[in-house]
Amino acid sequence: MNKKTAGRPRIRTPRVELHPASVKYIFKGHPWITKDKYSLKFPKGSPFITAKLDEVKNDDAKFVVMLNDPTHDSVLARIWRIGEGSSHLGPKEFYFELRERMQASFEARGNIDNRENYYLAFGESDYLPGLFIIRLKDRILIQFYANFWNHFESDVLKIVKDFYPKDTIWVQKRNLKRKKEFYCATNKQLKEDNFIIEEFGVKYQIKLNQFYDIGIYTDMAAIRDRVKDNFDEKSVLNLYSYTGAYSLFALKQGATNVTSVDLSQKYLDWLQENLVLNEMSEDHESLCMPTIKALEKFKSEGRKFDLIICDPPSASSDGKKVSKAIDAYKDMIPLFDMILNKGGKAHIFLNTHSITRKKFENKIKEYIGNRKISITGSLKLTGDCPSLKGFIEGDYLKGLTLLKK
Ligand SMILES: C[S@@+](CC[C@H](N)C(=O)[O-])C[C@H]1O[C@@H](n2cnc3c(N)ncnc32)[C@H](O)[C@@H]1O
Known part of the structure; x- marks a missing residue:
């Protein structure tokens, strides 16, 4: 949790209504709420929203808590959790849940030793919706695919820095227009970063912040x-x-x-x-x-x-x-x-x-x-x-x- 979010008063997570089809898909494991007449009404200000899942009778599985992304082109919310705990999610709880999920995701890659490039987090599949993190030798590239993460950018950075204190950390905002948006979070003076990584015994030249993609x-x-x-x-x-x-x-x-x-x-x-x-x-x-x-x-x-x-x-x-x-x-x-x-x-x-x-x-x-x-x-x-x-x-x-x- 960053300084800005600490000690804030507890504000209830806004409740929204979901399209019945979205509810059906959530139960099948689908983690996105796309644009429809319900999601277009999601509130603009709150990073989190919640909805009741009426089909479920069990008290523990009554709610879905979502990461709200009302300015995204197509995915207006992403599922954070269903059926556990309360329907409320504040920045403090979110930070601890995020840290736990990121740690699990990092640890799952502990056995990769034949290449220097691998995903430390692969978005929805690691229960980190819209958040992708690539290790590139001693650099880390954090890629945000959801605008939601703008609210918690410094938290993500803090967690990555805690686990990889020696690495140079870059951030990229991915977007549908493929506009190049990178910055180096550990050295603001660094505008580009060219270095060599090895994958299965082959060396590749990586170029950060020269093109939308990085060379591999x-x-x-x-x-x-x-x-x-x-x-x-x-x-x-x-x-x-x-x-x-x-x-x-x-x-x-x-x-x-x-x-x-x-x-x-x-x-x-x-x-x-x-x-x-x-x-x-x-x-x-x-x-x-x-x-x-x-x-x-x-x-x-x-x-x-x-x-x-x-x-x-x-x-x-x-x-x-x-x-x-x-x-x-x-x-x-x-x-x-x-x-x-x-x-x-x-x-x-x-x-x-x-x-x-x-x-x-x-x-x-x-x-x-x-x-x-x-x-x-x-x-x-x-x-x-x-x-x-x-x-x-x-x-x-x-x-x-x-x-x-
Ligand atoms: C997805 S990348 C391929 C990645 C590559 N297979 C790898 O694993 O590194 C697509 C490439 O296709 C090239 N490309 C796009 N249209 C093409 C075309 N009509 N003929 C040949 N190359 C094309 C682009 O310049 C780009 O380098």
């Missing part, structure tokens, strides 16, 4: 580890490569050669920095062009690969038109079929919560049609990025493994 997607790290046995002696194509995390990982795991494709020269230059850092430039080539063009080029050249990694953004532009990743697969799958060696594999991803796992798989089956490709497995967030039952939005990263027969 930590939510992919546990998945990279999971597919590590697929690269040895393979010719690998990494589509939508970004700064090359998968490309360098593939080389480290024994790939004979890797081709990375990305639309952005800026990210390919960063990938080049990473290659130099690891003395891995020899068996690698970069192509700066839209994925679809690269695939057509390989097809016309008769080039083949043993393994394709394809991790597109949920929607992307090739400079002319914007297309959704799910639709782009319609054109990509026939080309994968042509450029994969027999027995070759593709790990394909969809990075959006708006399409379910089932729909993704059905669409891919439809695009495969009667081609000699089968779906042999699926990939999902794992390890330090756990899932929460009943929270489909949290299961945003979906992967499928394809096999060319």
Whole structure:
């Protein structure tokens, strides 16, 4: 609890009414209240709100206490707790509950020793709604996805500092417009921070406060580890490569050669920095062009690969038109079929919560049609990025493994 909140008079937590559908979803484990005619009436001033859950007869489970976020674009409140204690939540109780949850979340990551980047807190799945914390060697990046946390920013910082007193701590306010909003909480003079981290024996250049993203997607790290046995002696194509995390990982795991494709020269230059850092430039080539063009080029050249990694953004532009990743697969799958060696594999991803796992798989089956490709497995967030039952939005990263027969 910070100085401002200490000793405040006890004010009752405002009671709101919830849409019956929200109540139903809360019971299924869903932690969000989205925009509807009920949530639009949530009060503006209070950080916490409470509602009665009429369906429950049990006295202990009568209330839901929520983090109020009336200025958010879509998620107007997030569930903090149901059915325990009283319906009142003040800043003091909140601080102690927050500290307990953060500690549990930090301790759950105690056994990660083969990478320097991992999530210390993964939002709703760690019962810390909208709060994500990444450890990057001796830096910590706190990411707020909910405006609610503006009320308790100094509390979160205090707790992180207590547990990691030697680390440099950065804060980022994530937003739908992808506007870059970072600051260093431990050194106000520090405007940017470039440093090197190691993941599974590979070094990566991290750049804080230069771009909206930092140079590595930590939510992919546990998945990279999971597919590590697929690269040895393979010719690998990494589509939508970004700064090359998968490309360098593939080389480290024994790939004979890797081709990375990305639309952005800026990210390919960063990938080049990473290659130099690891003395891995020899068996690698970069192509700066839209994925679809690269695939057509390989097809016309008769080039083949043993393994394709394809991790597109949920929607992307090739400079002319914007297309959704799910639709782009319609054109990509026939080309994968042509450029994969027999027995070759593709790990394909969809990075959006708006399409379910089932729909993704059905669409891919439809695009495969009667081609000699089968779906042999699926990939999902794992390890330090756990899932929460009943929270489909949290299961945003979906992967499928394809096999060319
Ligand atoms: C989600 S990131 C990929 C992350 C990467 N797989 C990793 O694990 O580090 C998406 C990348 O796709 C690139 N991109 C967007 N549209 C593209 C397109 N049409 N063709 C090729 N690359 C594209 C972006 O520049 C960005 O680097």
